[in-house]
Amino acid sequence: MRGLKGKTEVALSGKIDEADLKEILAEHDLAVRGDVSDYVVLKIDGRLCAAGRLVLSGRNCFHLEVFGVRGELRGRGIGGLLLSEIIKRPWKYCREAEGGGDYKSYRLTTVARGGAAGFYEKHGFRAFSFAALPPPYNTQCDDCPDRETCRPLPMVLEKER
C-alpha cells in the first residue's frame, strides 16, 4: 500500500471495534446496521482503516451493503486490498455464512455510489440493474432524495474458482 507500513489484517469485527466502526460509518453518513460484529474490517497495526458489511443474499450470493475507507487514508490501496480479500473468500467475511462456503462459483453484488463505480470495475465488477438485485436492495434507492447527486449504480461480479 502506498506510503503505509505495518501489519495488515482482514477479519470479521468484534465488540472492541464498535467506536472505530461508528466513526468510519459516520463519515459515510451511515449508522451501524445489524450487530457491530457483522462487519469485515481491515486493520493496520491494530488501527481500523476500512470496513464493509457483507450479507448472504441467496445461494452462493453475497451483497456488499457498506464499504468505506477512512477519509484521510483513501487513494493508497487500502480499499483495493480489502475488496480483493472479500472477492477471494466472501464467506469468510460474511457473518451469516460463517462455517460454510468455499464455493466453486459465487456472485457478489453491490450498489456503488456513482463516483465509485470505477473502483469496483477495476476489481472486475460490471454494471447490473436494480431489478436483478436481491430484495431489499432492488428498491433501496427508490425514494432517496439524494439519488440524483449520488448516482447509484448496481454492480455484479461473478466468480469461478
Ligand SMILES: CC(C)(COP(=O)(O)OP(=O)(O)OC[C@H]1O[C@@H](n2cnc3c(N)ncnc32)[C@H](O)[C@@H]1OP(=O)(O)O)[C@@H](O)C(=O)NCCC(=O)NCCS
Ligand atoms: C471508494 C473507496 C472505497 C476506494 O478505496 P481507496 O482505498 O480510496 O481506493 P484504492 O486506493 O484501493 O484504489 C483506488 C483506485 O480506484 C480508482 N477509482 C475509481 N473511482 C474511484 C473513486 N470514486 N474513489 C476512489 N478510487 C477510485 C482510482 O483511480 C484508483 O486507481 P489507481 O490505484 O490505479 O490509482 C474509498 O475511496 C471510499 O471510502 N470512498 C468514499 C465512500 C465510497 O464511495 N464508498 C463506496 C461505497 S459505494
